[in-house]
Amino acid sequence: MADRDVVYPANPHALYDHHRYSPAVRSKGFLFVSGQVGARQDGSPEPDLAAQVQLAFDNLNAILSAAGSSFANAVDVTLFMIDPEADFDTIWPVLQANWGEKPFPNITAVGVNWLAGFQFEIKVIARIPEEADHG
Template identity: 40%
Template sequence: MTDRKAIIPDGMEAVYEKVRYAPALKVGNTIYVSGQIGRDRDMRLVEGREAQMVQAFENLKAVLHAAGASLRDVVDLTTFHTDLRDLPLFMRVRDRYLDAHPLPAWTAVGAHMLCGEAGYIIEIKAVAVLPE
């Protein structure tokens, strides 16, 4: 069986220790990234719709970096939105981060609430594959 390794970037230790999940799990050359949200290193909600989206992508980037990967290695992206009317703004932010071709597969899902807390508007989950 392939070894599994929890990926915990600096500043996300509280997620693993207090909330009890790994920001990502690396299995072989595949990285499964848990949903990243618009909270900062102090686990506080970032204010502003675009700012939350940017923070979620920055968190995703940090998790991938800790696993030895980059956004260019993402093959599958799933996003959860509390308001699908935000999709045009989200796509503009996404395109700043994901500019490699081919682009990853993408699924956008409407969600009533994220993280069990009011105020969060976006969650980004990803799968990345490292070159062999």
């Protein structure tokens, strides 16, 4: 395997090409996933916040799966929220439903003032199981 290669999900949404970035880069046994938002197939935001957060996780999980990994292999998670104080009670239950079992990854949550029309973004670094790393 090259020192790094790009991983695309099976059905990538339009934002990757529109903004010219890779969904994830696999390197040295780790997957560095770009921030994932609740983008519909055409790249537009899912308007309902809870559904937007779930779609962000769905988009994230599609990338992890394409690399032969899963959220259970996440080691570092960063959350970005436009209005954490107002939205936390909506975001947290969706996050918990997708979080899995112990051992949990570490997490950093950051309030930001712009996410290109989205209210939530999740960025992950995940380990790729050895079997998948050789594929």
